[in-house]
Amino acid sequence: MTDQASIFVGGGGEGYGLPQQLLLKYGNRHGLIAGATGTGKTVTLQVLAEGFSAAGVPVFMADVKGDLAGLAAAGSATHKLHGPFTERAAKIGLDLQYRAFPVTFWDLFGQQGHPIRATVAEMGPLLLSRLLELTEAQEGVLNVAFRLADEEGLPLLDMKDLQALLVFIGENADTISTRYGLVATASIGAIQRRLLVLENEGGAELFGEPALDLADLMLTDASGAGRINILAADKLMNSPRLYATFLLWLLSELFETLPEVGDPEKPKLVFFFDEAHLLFADAPKALVAKVEQVARLIRSKGVGVYFITQNPADVPENILGQLGNRVQHALRAFTAKDQKDLKMAAETYRPNPRFDTQEAIRDVGTGEAVTSFLENKGVPGVVERTLIRPPSSQLGPVDPAIRAQVMATSPVAGKYDTVLDRESAFEMLRARADAAAREAARAEEDRAAPRDAGPVSDDDGYTRARRYDGGAREEARSKPRSSSSRSDSVGEAFAKSFARQLGTRSGQALVRGILGSLFRSR
Incomplete structure (x- = not known):
């Protein structure tokens, strides 16, 4: 049912249309998986990930509910859905074979997968x-x-x-x-x-080193199957803005790093953005423009982006128009707004004379969808009612023991486990403050002590001031002061003003405040 140049997504039976396939050469033309909660979006996502992996295309996706981890294990005849899956496979003409897929688990918090980090500089303002x-x-x-x-x-x-x-x-x-x-x-x-x-x-777990090497997201296994990178997001979803920002950063890094490849025979990477509405909720115009730019241009880098959301209206129109491969699960129309959204969703498809698209989107059941994939020359296909094929991998989460085993045998095992804390802004600013404090302390000591008739110059260029205290003479060194120039850097100006301020009690309090802040921020 599936040739080497396409992914079999689903088919028909009585009352349904022709078999539906996603052509790999158009896999980087982006896509949309939409539908109300419980209508089968997760299964569709799993089926597409399996198809890309089997074709040698690496995949990145976020596991919002913990269900997608099952990609690492083969499906089973003992699963409660084995019967319905077997029946559906027979109806659409699929020879269902259970198998596992190569998976790499990631986790921002380092608990359910390998730690994944970015530097503050990479994230950008x-x-x-x-x-x-x-x-x-x-x-x-x-x-x-x-x-x-x-x-x-x-x-x-x-x-x-x-x-x-x-x-x-x-x-x-x-x-x-x-x-x-x-x-x-x-x-x-x-x-x-x-x-x-x-x-x-x-x-704070997100920021630091070693930072993620994008090449580690684009690996294949020994058999040539693309690795499926799964980001544990069940805990991350407690901070939805962090979730959306991190995925957008990752997408932007791919866009800025990967070379132009034009229109490859298959994508270099496919990126699934689940809960996509979080990306656009209350987003400023500059950010939406950035997403639009990335979505429009990253195709030429060989990366396909697939947005998963409940309603197509969650995605801005300019971005929605760039999503060529679409799987629309049921939308419920309980309110006037729902009915308007349903009508708008139906109008974005190429109509099929055999049925009304709006009614089909409203009436399809769980595991069914209204689909349209790009055909030859990139033309949108006629919309069809489709039974989504059953997945070959396990549906639902995996046991912790299986997850641990997959992590232990991962090609990046141990690479990101230990945090690297090299010299950076914190250490450099602390060193500057320490140096300024020492210089100011010497200057204050020099000013506080009485002086004799005059200074005597040493061979080493320092000035030796003779000081007296109860008849006992002591000598202290102080560096000659140089005038500040307009070419001083902000850092140098800071150190000099720092030293001058230390001559007063308020200046000394200032040093304690700054140094305390620096050390507390550790």
């Missing part, structure tokens, strides 16, 4: 602002922070790097505002509070 729900003014401050980090050579790798940099900016707001535009301390405080909320939600 736009996505980080979305994640933190910042205002436009606060986003502007965050952009200043990233620009300053670039110019000062301060790597932003993990959460404490960003927190330390914000402390640095807050203490030097006047100098930085003159150079980059107004930096309000109130905005800095708001960003720090949002970072604290994110940290309390476990979001």
Whole structure:
């Protein structure tokens, strides 16, 4: 039923249309799986993932409910749905063979899969602002922070790097505002509070090294089957904005990293974006524009993106128009809005004279769908009522023992387990503060002690001041002061102003405050 150039999705029987296949050469033309809760979207997603994997195409998907982990195990004749599956397979002419597929488990929290991380610099100010729900003014401050980090050579790798940099900016707001535009301390405080909320939600686990190597998402096994990368998202869904932002970051990284390949015979990677409505809910225009750009251009990188959501109306129209392969499960029309959405969904399909598309979308049962896939020359196929084929892998979650075994034999086992904490913005800013504190302490000691007739120059270039205390003479060293120039960096200006301020009690309190903040942000 399936040739090497296509994925068999489903077929007909009495009252249904022709067998439906997704052509691999159009697999990177993106797609949509939509339908109300409980209508069979998860099975369709599993069937498509199996088909791409069998064709040698790696897959990435998020497991929102824990059901997709069953891809790692073969289906069984003892499963409660074996009977209905066998009956459906016979009806659509499928020789159902149970088998497992190569799976790599991932988890942002490192509990149900390999840890998966990104650096703060890779995330960038736009996505980080979305994640933190910042205002436009606060986003502007965050952009200043990233620009300053670039110019000062301060790597932003993990959460404490960003927190330390914000402390640095807050203490030097006047100098930085003159150079980059107004930096309000109130905005800095708001960003720090949002970072604290994110940290309390476990979001800090996302940031750090070793960062994800995208090549690890595009592996095949020894037989040539594409590996199915499954991100455990049941816990992650407690922070829906973190979930949506992370997946969008991953999609953006693929877009920016992969080379152009034009129209390959099959995709290099297929990306399934479950609960897609979370990506667009309350999203600013800049973010929606970014998604639209990625969806439009990533096709030429050989990546197919499939959005899974309850209602096609959840996806902006400009993006919806780019989704060529569609599986529409039932939509219920209980309200006037539901009826309007149902009508709009039906109008996006190429009509079939044998039935009314709107009625079909409303009436199809669980495991059935209204489908349309791109045909030769990329023309949308006529809409058909389709029985979705049963999956070959296990339907539902796997035992923890099977998950542990799959992780132990994974090609990336051990690669991401140990966190790497190399020198970055936090350590560099702390070193600057320590150096400024030592210099200021020497200057304060020099000013506090009485002096004799004059200084005597040492061979090493330092100035030796003679000091007296109760008749006992002691000598202290202090470096000669050099005038500041306009070419000083913000960091140098910070260190010098730091040293000058330490001559007062308020300056000493300032040092304790900054150093305390830096050490607490560890």
